[in-house]
Structures are given as structure tokens and as C-alpha cells.
Amino acid sequence: MPFLELKSLVRTFGGLRAVDDFSLDLSEGSLNALVGPNGCGKSTLFNLITGNLRPDSGTVRFQGRDITGLPPYRIARRGIGRKFQVPAIFDELTVRENLVVAGRRRGDDAEISRILTQTRLSAAHQDPAGELAHGQKQWLEIGILLAQRPSLILLDEPTAGMTPAETEATVDLILEINERQNITILVIEHNMGFIEHLACPLHVMSKGKRLKSGDFASIRGDEDVHELYFGRREPAAAEAQPYA
Incomplete structure (x- = not known):
């Protein structure tokens, strides 16, 4: 049984499908990253998980229980914590x-x-x-x-505005929380150096859908992902990407 199960989630705003038939399973104690261009639906997806928005269809199950559309305070009490882009x-x-x-x-x-x-x-x-x-x-x-x-933490751009040294320390902090405390973590980030150093499964979102999943190397080498997100293809680097 998945620790967090997102099944066929759909959320529309007018004629725009911000989240479009999105499904994803996370296992307990796992660390995963979610990337994609601005406006692809990442933060909306977090809002569906935390109850800040209700899906038009689909379900969110956490620890085997259906939490779809519950008020945010009840979802927080069940053990889901969220860090927003701007520190609260x-x-x-x-x-x-x-x-x-x-x-x-x-x-x-x-x-x-x-x-x-x-x-x-x-x-x-x-x-x-x-x-x-x-x-x-x-x-x-x-x-x-x-x-x-919490038993699940959602991190929305945790290194936004950080220096390279702060970003490196944040990598260590997230890995420590995940590995030593067995807290499941899902991270949204744009800093691909940061994502690479997390060395975790990576999921790419495009136009509300899950486009690809895999490790960093396979995602970075994928032609569709390059066209969507990474821009012009560059020769493969022999070393890890810098943090900034």
C-alpha cells in the first residue's frame, strides 16, 4: 500500500486544466523531487494534497485513508506538513x-x-x-x-533565494531529516544542481500531467524533458552540477 497515493487528480480553473489526470505513489520514508516549468501545476498539486484546494475528480489517500478535500487543519493533524515558497x-x-x-x-x-x-x-x-x-x-x-x-513533508522551493553555501547545507538538512527520522519528503525545486545532489527519484510535470519519472541522469538525458525544461542539450558533464 502506498504511503501517499495520488490517483487521477484533476483540477481546472475555467478552461485551464492546472492538474490533469495526475497520479503518483510515494512509499513511506522515501525522498522524491517534482520539477517542471512555471505554471505546470506543481503548487496546485500541493494544494490538492493539503486540502487548500479540492480536486474536480480523483483521490488523495494518505496512510491508506482517503483525505480528498478534507480541510487543511485536519490534513495537517494527520501528519502532512507543508513549507511554502515564502517562509511563514x-x-x-x-x-x-x-x-x-x-x-x-x-x-x-x-x-x-x-x-x-x-x-x-x-x-x-x-x-x-x-x-x-x-x-x-x-x-x-x-x-x-x-x-x-509530521510523517510527510512537502517542500515548495526550499532553496529559493539561497546562496550556494546555504543550498548545500539545505541538501544536508533534507537528507538528514529523511534518512535519520524516516520522514517522507516531496520537494518542488527549480535549482537542478540542488536536485542532483539530493540523488532521489525525480518526477517531471508538464501542463498538469506527469510526463516522466526516473533518476536524475535518465531524466536529464531524456529528449522530451530537454525540450520542455532543460533547454538546449549540452555535453554530459563528468561531475555533479553546481548548486547555483
Whole structure:
């Protein structure tokens, strides 16, 4: 039984099919990436998973249960956490206070300290969140998700606006969360160097549909994907792509 099962999802806006008969299965503890050009339906798909939008047809099943169209708060309580493109944090609270609020009564001091260490924010734990650097704000939002103890995390462009060094650290953070805590993760990203270093299954979305799935090398070498997303074909590189 898939951990997350998306089956024949359709969502239209007027005459536009933003998500068009999209199906995807994720296994528990897996790490996957979703890529595609702007406007292809990636964020709309996340909205269907989290209940921010209802599909016109199709189903979303999580841990064997149909969650299609449930309110976002009920889906969050079932263990699905989402990071948006723009960090959603409490600017006026300290970094630690953000994590305490997110964890409510479920987190203790030891757990909060562990999350601060994991997200590279221990030294800034007393700083107002609004004063953090952009990359740190992205890490804090991931920490807020961890404080809620999800079993599935959806990351929407987690490295947007980051420096190469911050992006590299974010790769390490995501791999650590996935491998050590066995949290299932689905990532939307445009930074292909970042995606390559995650070394995970890759799914390409085009005009609301799932076009291709495979590892990075097979997707990057696919003619249809090159035409759609990667642009002009270049000679194969001997080394991994840079982060930026």
C-alpha cells in the first residue's frame, strides 16, 4: 500500500486544466523531487494534497485513508506538513519561541534544542525571527514543521533565494531529516544542481500531467524533458552540477 497515493487528480480553473489526470505513489520514508516549468501545476498539486484546494475528480489517500478535500487543519493533524515558497514565520517572536508555538504541548526543551541544532539555528535561538538571514528563515520554517512531528513533508522551493553555501547545507538538512527520522519528503525545486545532489527519484510535470519519472541522469538525458525544461542539450558533464 502506498504511503501517499495520488490517483487521477484533476483540477481546472475555467478552461485551464492546472492538474490533469495526475497520479503518483510515494512509499513511506522515501525522498522524491517534482520539477517542471512555471505554471505546470506543481503548487496546485500541493494544494490538492493539503486540502487548500479540492480536486474536480480523483483521490488523495494518505496512510491508506482517503483525505480528498478534507480541510487543511485536519490534513495537517494527520501528519502532512507543508513549507511554502515564502517562509511563514512569526517575525516578532524569537527563533526558539517560533518552535515552541509550533510544537504546542508536544515538544519539550530537549526536542526544541535538537531541532535548533538540526536546522543550524542554535546560535540564533534568542534572535527575533524577522532578523534572520533569508536562508535561516527557510531553515526555521523547516524546523517549525519538524516541531509538529509530521510523517510527510512537502517542500515548495526550499532553496529559493539561497546562496550556494546555504543550498548545500539545505541538501544536508533534507537528507538528514529523511534518512535519520524516516520522514517522507516531496520537494518542488527549480535549482537542478540542488536536485542532483539530493540523488532521489525525480518526477517531471508538464501542463498538469506527469510526463516522466526516473533518476536524475535518465531524466536529464531524456529528449522530451530537454525540450520542455532543460533547454538546449549540452555535453554530459563528468561531475555533479553546481548548486547555483
